[in-house]
Amino acid sequence: MTKYEMIAGKIRQRIREEVYPVDSLIPDQVSLAKEFKVSRMTVKKAMDILELEGLILRKRGAGTFVKKTALSEGLTASIMEYEGLTKQLANQEVKSQVISFKLDFPNELTQEKLMLDKHDPIYKIIRLRVVDDAPYILEHTIMNANLIPGINEDILHQSIYDYIHKELNLQFGGAHRIIQADKASEYDQKYLDCDEHDPILEIEQVVYLEDGTPFEYSRSRNKYNTRSYNVVDF
Amino acid sequence: MTKYEMIAGKIRQRIREEVYPVDSLIPDQVSLAKEFKVSRMTVKKAMDILELEGLILRKRGAGTFVKKTALSEGLTASIMEYEGLTKQLANQEVKSQVISFKLDFPNELTQEKLMLDKHDPIYKIIRLRVVDDAPYILEHTIMNANLIPGINEDILHQSIYDYIHKELNLQFGGAHRIIQADKASEYDQKYLDCDEHDPILEIEQVVYLEDGTPFEYSRSRNKYNTRSYNVVDF
DNA sequence: CAGTGGTCTAGACCACCGT
């Protein structure tokens, strides 16, 4: 733990406990540097973190203020993470029903999305995610099989992301997402317990490793009134 | 323009022109500091920018690499901005048809979303955004009338955001969004040229000023196959 | 073990805001 992280933590706590109330001026960097016995640069780095989290507003010549939203925000995470469902719904029971699991070659769209050659092998996976015994999300996933080897039905019943992280020791680097509405296909109707005219929310995404290699292209579909996509940005 | 922004710009250009190709090692910070005749801290700050933009990957002990995605990304902006339609579709002809424009008091939901008292006045605006003569988005907007005074039909036909920025001199500070699918209401059907069973994509958002004061609560609805919501994150 | 990036310092100067 670095000094600036410690200091950011202390200030964050003071904001939450309203020692520094909403809309008020925070002590200046020189005073804080003295209090924490560090250089001003270190205090500034701590403030950089809090600004990224959306807790404070800094004005040259005026000072640093606590934002009105500092308390009301549930979480500080800037965007919904691409951690997979298992982590997002940690408290509820998430099961996975494997509908289809094949090895195949990529079509043109997939070649482009995953930066692949037409002869590179891919996994084609269709899973139904079930939460508390109700169908929740129908996931069509395509993965680079050379990059993520050794997938089997056992893993598919649990968390693919855990496997990639902990077994293969690969780090994630980001994702591109397209969120759109769509009509229910027969597939959706069959597995998501929905009507012919129920709207579907689809999250199409490409997920990257930390060096920028795309490893997954997926479309996650759910019935319109079961799930939304949330974004917080500052 | 600061030194570290200049340096970030130069390095960014070298990456784009493949002087530093994808997957390659960038010269170390000490060499770059010498080349640009600055201290190493300044080079590091430049690198901080490029990392935020998702162009590079830094590994302690190893070096700094160009990410595979550095070239393929259209834009570096981390999230779609809340600039309003007028700016997003700068090249196309965007018109606004004002369907309804009233002054009113907030209901409970609005009081909560906009941090208002029940006696605070609000604008209730319904606009149809028309692009190239086709209906595009139906916007239900509620604004804090004390915060954003002086709105009139003239402004509603153009860009409210420009008015807030340039006339009122207020800066934006962020937004919360919920993206979801919904069934078409009679209202949607009437104005968006859609069928009873066409899915609707709705973006519900609260937009904040830089000090965290919420000033707008809106729901933007469009037919399922006309618009998607895109997110890029690193 | 050499070389990398990350942290931290003490101090300097600058840009900006309010009075």
Next chain:
DNA sequence: CGGTGGTCTAGACCACTGG
């Protein structure tokens, strides 16, 4: 104008990676 935050420096030490 005084006080704020932003930038920048030169140098030190540390943590980590790779051969």
